[in-house]
Amino acid sequence: MQKLRRSIKSVNRNPIYSLFIFIPLVIISFMFFAGTVVDQSLVRGMANMEKRLGSDLMLVPAGSKEEATSTLLEGYRGTFYFSKDAYEQILNIDGIKEVTAQFYLKSLSADCCSSEVEIVFYDPESDFIIGSWINSKVTAKQDANSIIIGSQVNATNGYIKLFGKEYKVAAQMAKTGTSLDSSVYFTFDSLESVLTDAQNGGAFLTDNQKQTNLISSVFINVDDGVDLEKIIENIEDSVDEDIDIVYPKELSSSLRTNLKGIYTSTHLIFIFTGILIFFILVIVNIIIANERKREIALLRVFGVSRKNVISILNEGAVLIAIVASATGCVLANIIVVMFSNLLARNLDMPYLLPSASRIILLYIVVIAVLALITALSSLVPAIYISGLEVYKALRKEGE
Amino acid sequence: MKNRIISSIAYVVLGILLILIPTVVFPVCDSSMMKMACYYTGKAVVGIGIIVLILGVVSILFKDEKVRLGISIAIITDTVLIYLYTFKLIGLCKNETMDCRVATEPALLVATTILLLVALLNVIFIIVTNKNKVESKN
DSSP: OHHHHHHHHHHHHSHHHHHHHHHHHHHHHHHHHHHHHHHHHHHHHHHHHHHHTOOSEEEEETTOHHHHHHHHHHOOOOOOOEETHHHHHHTTOTTEEEEEEEEEEEEEEETTTTEEEEEEEEOTTTOSSSGGGBOSOOOSOOOTTEEEEOTTOOOBTTEEEETTEEEEEEEEBOOOSSGGGGEEEEEGGGHHHHHHHHHHTTOOOOHHHHOSSEESEEEEEEOTTOOHHHHHHHHHHHOSSOEEEEOHHHHHHHHHHHHHHHHHHHHHHHHHHHHHHHHHHHHHHHHHHHHTHHHHHHHHHTTOOHHHHHHHHHHHHHHHHHHHHHHHHHHHHIIIIITHHHHHHHHTSOOOOOOHHHHHHHHHHHHHHHHHHHHHHHHHHHHHHHHSOHHHHHSOTTO | OHHHHHHHHHHHHHHHHHHHIIIIISOOOOOSSOOOHHHHHHHHHHHHHHHHHHHHHHHHHOOOHHHHHHHHHHHHHHHHHHHHIIIIISOOOSSTTSHIIIIIHHHHHHHHHHHHHHHHHHHHHHHHHHHHHHHHHO
């Protein structure tokens, strides 16, 4: 308690110099906290996206490769379709481990959500993509009258309304940090009835969207060790229609490489800014120590040990460091956590905040590191001043 | 006097912020097709923002601490009303990806919380200063 009072007194003694220590530390702690949270959110979002992309190949209609790539990366459903026969024609190809089809309806407005939702039709028997995301307990086997919803879709008493009809929510997906979170998933059994309801509800559907024997994409996983090029050749030979092939895992790998560049740049900026702040702190602490030269000399005359003198000079700086870094962290927390959805939207990348425990750990690390750096920056001038001979310390300038 | 000026300016600035957040800075969802809950919440918050702005101006003009105490208490109740409008009485859109949830909601939360803290601190400051004055007179 006495130490705390002494530290506060030390801070109040030189409020201007204290401010010169406080402000840079608020800035660096803000930058470090916010930058780390954004980095980790992008990493988590990327990891989720890689899981979501979890297939070796994706078959789409010819000419839809770009749109399909956007679908994978951004999650917004494209409007490309081809015959369901393509799915059936590749089922028996050697080397294919698992294969599943999906049908997309792009952004139709829904009663449940005051906004548009993406609708995906899938086959739960062969699915290996959507099932892995299911977060909540599955309340019922999904049938034609039930639906799986993304994490941002709100159900009322376990039901959502779509085109005037109520569907029971069979399960809710975990948060992915992508637009999957605002998607809903039906089985293919529901396709005909949903399309009819959509048309009766006044939604505009293209001719392709009105048909029930089309699909948008086929996801394929191949056996381990199999030659991918051979499989692609076999697929192209087996399927009557013209198709394009997308490589989801390669996509995520190239995105990860791009992001790595961003992480490296931000980390370098942190390091250089940290070094600059350290030098600013050293200079300010030298000035403060110089101002207190005579006071320190008198303390030494009265028998205060050198160790205690150094401690007295350090305390104020460390107190400022703790308060400043906590302030910077809180300000950064407000911006990056409360405005995380806005950030995610502006970055236009998968974005998922770290857990609360990680954020608390980050607080502790930032405050501890900055307190340590500040203590180190005040150590050198403190050691020098406390080591001065008394008469030199007491002598006025110019004498 | 320092406290009167600082707190009054804070009230005026935050009052202006409350007016600008749902209209200009982070506007609520587009209401041209359909007026959703956030439209009405935005209107309500603008109304309260105007009240806070006026109270801030009045607070500069009156030196009497009792008046300023009353103004701060009124502002505290206004902040409670903003929370209630935003989260309970009227609310915002259900979908988390809508503009009002992504930007307007956190901005209002931050501005309202800062206003609440400033008003609370002002109340505490006025009470403590008065107490010290009474004790020193005795």
